[in-house]
Amino acid sequence: MKDVVDNSVCKSNSEPDYDVAIIGFGPTGATLANLLTLRGLKVVVFERDKDVFQLPRAVHFDGECMRVFQTAGIAQTLLPNLFVGPGMKFLNARGELMIDWTRPGGIGPQGWCASYKFHQPDLERALRAQLSARGGADVHLRHEVFALDECDDHVRIRFEDTAQGRLAHATARYVVGCDGARSTVRRFIGTELADLKSHERWVVVDVLLEGERADLGDYSIQYCDPARPTTYTRGPHNRRRWEIMVMPGDDERRIGTPEWIWERLARWITPAHAQLERSAIYTFHSVIAQGWRRGRLLIAGDAAHQTPPFMG
Ligand SMILES: Cc1cc2nc3c(=O)[nH]c(=O)nc-3n(C[C@H](O)[C@H](O)[C@H](O)COP(=O)(O)OP(=O)(O)OC[C@H]3O[C@@H](n4cnc5c(N)ncnc54)[C@H](O)[C@@H]3O)c2cc1C
Structure with missing residues (x-):
């Protein structure tokens, strides 16, 4: 990483520092970092916060997600702290059953159960620990990305190390904005959100x-x-x-x-x-970004789509 922001943005002849820069180390960024390092790519992660998010968020994922977590190498770590959910019931104002959405309890086509209950901080810690144990990614906590300069064969990522108030930059072939609902990367892509009202x-x-x-x-x-x-x-x-x-x-x-x-x-x-x-x-x-990629910039997770959790 270079300490000083220079103006020769796209003139470098050297190789980009990384294959992929991931902005945001929530569940999406941490999952992606695991999957990309498994493929031998050189990855850097920038995360604004110091710790995983502590307020109540996700409680449920399905067998397909578990399959991804298995690939990432954390299924066995997660299992003791998962509950296999029997499903969901919808009641009307009189307490009468409108929909019985019972889920099969056994192992399904994904090789896992259909419905798991979890505690989101447990998942995020497991993903981070696995990434750290495997190696292959440089993770920078308390680093906030504020600008992206797109070049022919790379992107320059400008960020602040907020622990020290230091500005610096790095280069990567691709940038994936896993930076949540208020995504900075989405703004640089210029994609608009379709508002589903x-x-x-x-x-x-x-x-x-x-x-x-x-x-x-x-x-x-x-x-x-x-x-x-x-x-x-x-x-x-x-x-x-x-x-x-x-x-x-x-x-x-x-x-x-x-x-x-x-x-x-x-x-x-x-x-x-x-x-x-x-x-x-x-x-x-309830919003969805109208385009999740432009050139070397991509978005994923809440940066790309959000939905209210009511009714799953
Ligand atoms: C009450 C509630 C219930 C939910 N229930 C479910 C559920 O049951 N199942 C489910 O699948 N989902 C559920 N969700 C949604 C789920 O929690 C989110 O979809 C998920 O946390 C999104 O993950 P993410 O990694 O995309 O974004 P986030 O978790 O928001 O992570 C984004 C990260 O990017 C960082 N960041 C942002 N900007 C920058 C920047 N410029 N530079 C560096 N870092 C940056 C942020 O600090 C943050 O850590 C629920 C959400 C809520 C609130």
Whole structure:
């Protein structure tokens, strides 16, 4: 990596520093880094943050994803902390069953089960540990990419080492923006987002049970109640998840406070049986980028598409 940003952007005769630069070290970037290093490519990863994201996010992946994680070499690491989900039920406002989406419990055509429940930080740590153990990628945490200069045979990536406030650059044949919903790489590609007109605010809560609560069940439940759409899903071990839509008329000053959350959860659970582990208020979007590649720039993951998790 060069310390100083020079102006001869595309004039270098030397080989690019890397085959692929991955911007963003969330699950998409970490998975891609594993797959590319397995193929012997020289990879660099730039990640703005120091640690994996800690707020509640994904809880479910399918057998096809597990097959990818198997290829990456982390299936056995993940297994003790996965729960095989029996499926999902959709209930109407009267509690009547509308859809029973039971999933087969055994091994399916992917060589894995159809539905796994997981804890996203576990997955991200496993991907990072595997990449580090295998080697072949230079990973730069606390490095924020702010500009890309495209040349005929490479891209120059300009970034800030935010731990030191130092500007520098590196070159790669290709850049993949795995940089999430507000992707910088997407902006450099110039692709627009098609807005599928769903912008909803939800409070997402993970609780840790303090004893057995078999009555909550192993199925995910989509409460399709127009008065308050809500999702319940179980995680591995004693972690349980509720996702609660914010409704017109909710008191803005109280939304997402522990009191507000316990009031919403009261029909299922109280502080006598569980502790709040973590919660977040999200505005979910349903958008898809109109083009995921231009020349040597590509996007993947949330940079390319986002969907609200309600109803899976
Ligand atoms: C409540 C909730 C429930 C969900 N449930 C599911 C589910 O059950 N199953 C499922 O598959 N998905 C689910 N999702 C979606 C899933 O969590 C995301 O799709 C996934 O985290 C996206 O991963 P990513 O790597 O593409 O992006 P991110 O995880 O957002 O990672 C992007 C990374 O890029 C870094 N970055 C951004 N810009 C720069 C830059 N300029 N320079 C350097 N680094 C940068 C960020 O710091 C971040 O670490 C859920 C999401 C939420 C919020």
